[in-house]
Structures are given as structure tokens and as C-alpha cells.
Amino acid sequence: MGCPGQYGYIGKVSSQRTRGVGAAHDERQHQIVDAVLALIGEQGLDGISLRDVATKAGVSLGRVQHYFRTKDQMLRAAFERVNDLGAALVGQRLADAGDSSPRTVIRAIATELLPIDDLHRHALQVGMAFTARALVADDFAARLKAGYGELHNLLVLLLTTARDAGDTRPDLDIDHEARLLLSLIDGLSTHTLIGHHTPDTALAVVDTCLDRVFTS
Amino acid sequence: MGCPGQYGYIGKVSSQRTRGVGAAHDERQHQIVDAVLALIGEQGLDGISLRDVATKAGVSLGRVQHYFRTKDQMLRAAFERVNDLGAALVGQRLADAGDSSPRTVIRAIATELLPIDDLHRHALQVGMAFTARALVADDFAARLKAGYGELHNLLVLLLTTARDAGDTRPDLDIDHEARLLLSLIDGLSTHTLIGHHTPDTALAVVDTCLDRVFTS
DNA sequence: AGCAAATCAAGTCAACCGTATCGGAATGGG
């Protein structure tokens, strides 16, 4: 889970080179999904047609249909991909952080979940499109919930570490605190996307909140 | 602004009874828009067709098209209506609150912005659908921004009152605090809609946050 | 009463959609 480039929607596990050209299978699938994500960022999740995707990817409609038997499968693959991409970004941040303080790590994660540049803005925009769809598609909601669950567990781990090190009040309700942080970051992200405040302000608000959690 | 029953999309200001049947004009328009909102809650913003709306409202397609020349106008009217409805709900809460303490009022507002029952859940679900659309439609974003701006100003006012009364730390950064609260509530609302936590948990998190803002 | 505007059901249309099908090219194992 969370390994980029591995989506199981075709039944096999990864690049297999069984028959035919086979070799560049994943790469071409990848290219189509990227076109889908780009279009979602431009026009939203709906209003996307298979023909638009084909044009954007620079391939024929037939090819798109070859890799995704239905439109639903295609969108599902795009959803998986944006989830994997997000997980990869956060994972990279975690790896880079090394043994920094919990507060530093949490702030780094927050930075990764805010639209601080065009790349993040686009990814979050796509994420919000899928979130809106999750409200009427239960399986999408389940996947999203799992993702938030992972982030929640990560925050719980970090906060526990901090508390044990004496960097927070000893009676800190860690579960509530993790929910608060994650919800706050998500809300700030949405409001920043809308333009209600700037990325800088959003980060400052995160810092304000962290000031109140950490004692050191 | 925010007065329910008054939408300016037809050019006149309110019920005018100029010619023809005239009298029930607003009422019928209202009925159609309500069908739109119901459908958005069921299937999302897209995937809605004029024929679906007509069926849901129990009227003919011709009637729908008579009151809204284009689909875009219809959706825009629905957007205005859900905004007005939300403003009315918050306004009612404010009126009911009378001269309660700022903390109580803020908590009441938060309650109104969380999916605590089916009515609120549906309204917030519709709101999120429009928020997703606002990411690719600038005018929708502008309207949303204005709404958040009003809520922000309201929170600033309440927090200032509390600070002047000595119920908060005197050096409280009110602007940041208002942004924090509003973003938190919005994030909690989204996460609750997804099912990441329950309305009760969300309210408890709000209380946790308020505990940290108010000293009394 | 009579006129004009408002109302609105029904039908039509062109555009676009997702999907299915077909035919052939490319490919690599046997």
C-alpha cells in the first residue's frame, strides 16, 4: 500500500511482460491517468470525457479504452494514483525529517497538505474533487477514510512521542488533539484553495495551534 | 443579503404580480430549486439533468426551462439558495442566543456548521458539492469567499467582545484565532461527512479548542 | 370584453456521451 506505480485494477500485480508488447504497459497506463488528473484540476471531476482524456494524453480513444474498460475504472485508477502520490509526498517528508522533533515533523506534514505551490495546489484540488464525489459514492468514502486514518495514526504516534518526552502537557488528550490538527489542516487547505486566505496565513495558523500544544 | 426568499436572478426584486399568473411565481421557482438541492444531495452536483429536476419537482421540463433559461442559471440559483439558507440558520442561532456569552454563541455557530442531523448533513453535503465546483468556477469561489468573510467577521466580533471582557488572554491574536476556528469547524464538518469521526467527537474537539481560547 | 404578457406542455434537434465491435499491426513463445 502506498507504493507508487502499483495499481491492481487490471488483475496482475505489476509490470509482467507476458505477451505482446507488454513492456511499457504500466508506463502507458500511467500516462493516461496523469492526463485524467490534469483534466480534473482544470475542469473538475465531472465534465471529463474519455475523448478529452485521449486528446490530453495525446493518444487515441481506442487506447484509453484498451487500458480502462469503463470510465469508472479510469476514474478509480486516478483516485488510487492521487492517494498514492499524496502518501508518497508525506512519506518523503517523513524520511527527510529523520529524527527531528515531533513538532517539526508535524509542521512538515502540514506544509505538505497545504497548497504552498502549484504542484500541491493541483493535487489538493484533485483531492477535493474526489472528496465531493465520496459523499455520494460509498467506496470512495471508504478509501478516503482509510487515508485519513493513517494520517491520524501518524499524528497520534508523533504526539505520544512528544508527550513522553515532556514536550506537551502530560494530560494531553492525544486522540482529540490529532483530530483537531488534521481537521484544522484540511480546513485551512480548503479555505486557501478557495482564496479565503493565503498559504502563509494558513501556516501561521498552524503554528499558532502548535504553540498551544507544545510546551517547550 | 441573506434574506431567504429573495434571489435576484430574474431581475426583479421580489414577488411582483406584474402580468400573467404572476402571483405564485416565486413559490414555483422555489419548488424547482428545492428539487435541485434534493438531487444534489443524492447524486452530487453533476449528473443532474433538467429532466431529473422536473421529475423530482413533479413538473414538466418546459416549466423548468421557463423559470431558468439555462442549466447554469438553475444551478446558480440553487447555490444562492443554499447560501441564503445557511445564513438564515446561523442568523436564527444568533437571534436565539440573545446576550449569551461569546463562547456559547461560537459553540452554537459551530453546531450549526456540523452535520448533527439529516437536515444539516444534507445542507453541508450540498455546500461541499458547490465548494468543489468553486475550484474551477471563479464566480462561485467569490461568492463562497464572501460567505466565509462574513463568518470570519462575526467570529472576530465575538472574540473581541470576549477579550475586552477579560475572558481570553489579553494578547490574543484575534484574526488568527478566528481563522483557526472557522477552518477547524469546516475541516471537522468535512471529516464527519466522510465518516472519519462522529458529530459528537467533532463537537468535543471544538470544545477542546474553545477551552484553550477562553480563560474563564 | 379584449388585449398583451406570462405560463408551460410537448415535440424536435444537434451534439456529445460511453461503449461495443471490428480489423489489423506488433510481438514473443514454442
Next chain:
DNA sequence: CCCATTCCGATACGGTTGACTTGATTTGCT
């Protein structure tokens, strides 16, 4: 070399969509 398999471009089809047109009916004002 051969053939099964993958790949994929081209084309077509049935269905739905938003928009438009038409004509009948209703309503309020004079």
C-alpha cells in the same frame, strides 16, 4: 515460422443531454 496474444486505431450505435420552437392556455389590466 507460426500462431496466440496483446495492442489499439477507426468507426458506429444507442442513449441522453441541453437548448430551442411551437402553440395553446391562463391571467391581469384596462
